[in-house]
Amino acid sequence: MRGGTEIKIAYKMGYVLNFYREPSFRKIEMELGLTRPEIVTLIFLNFREGVTASDICEFSGHLKANISRGIIALEKKKLLRRDTDRADNRRQLLFITPAGRALYARYIPALREREQAMLACLTRTERKEFERLLDKLADHVPHWAALDEL
């Protein structure tokens, strides 16, 4: 029942990704009481600190209103902290707290394992090639999509 659309490639990407992402994220939402914007904010901050809400919008594709709410909630839970940028008082620089990292560490292994399961059917070479093509697609995104479309 998988086939049947005129937008084959985009559809198949969505099909595979939905099965990867939706159950995983719902589980995190339920068990840890986080929303999706909160989850991706922690993922991003775990990697790179001192970034702004806008950066997280661009990274995650979530709307700024939702990221804003997520950040407010995460601060309330003491999972991140924010400082106003001295060079531009509109901006707030975000930093993950130890509690934030600890929570991140609780849900990321399942996501990693599930990604491995998803990719298990590809050979090592195919996986590399798939990633190379994805990189190419990702680099190309700015050429056809405007950031303010999100």
Next chain:
Amino acid sequence: MRGGTEIKIAYKMGYVLNFYREPSFRKIEMELGLTRPEIVTLIFLNFREGVTASDICEFSGHLKANISRGIIALEKKKLLRRDTDRADNRRQLLFITPAGRALYARYIPALREREQAMLACLTRTERKEFERLLDKLADHVPHWAALDEL
């Protein structure tokens, strides 16, 4: 600002797909007054009629409650019609109406064009290879994901 996660491939798929899908779908939602389950239901029915709500759940990855609401709404708008399956009275077989096809025809070209734009950076060979790998991934989904996870 794109990098930074331990789940590289899934993340990149999400990144590219978000930029493809979200703006397109939101535009359809706003201009044509359809919800996402309604949009994908019409996409599926345009290809294959006489299917059930469950089939559309599997096809689209949407939850059955949402597909159910979508089908009720589409019927109200006379974009599809449903007949109880004589062989199993629990099931309802779905059929798209001419009005449904007409509406589908109004939004699919933009989706197709945007998919082309997304893929434009790949050579013909790369595109074929990308699709082959996606097919492999899609065929493999049942091995690691349960349908009832959605």
Next chain:
DNA sequence: CCAATAAAGTCACATATGAGACTATCTGGG
């Protein structure tokens, strides 16, 4: 044949999200 279980679809409720207005701050051209 009947009871227990499963499956298709619907519903009610709580919550997350999208749209767009709003505030505060910054920037660049007269």
Next chain:
DNA sequence: CCCAGATAGTCTCATATGTGACTTTATTGG
């Protein structure tokens, strides 16, 4: 220097969605 945008982030309101319970019908095993 200052005013007209632009930009970062927040808020309000309406709507779409997730969850889980519920109804009806089918299937299976005793």
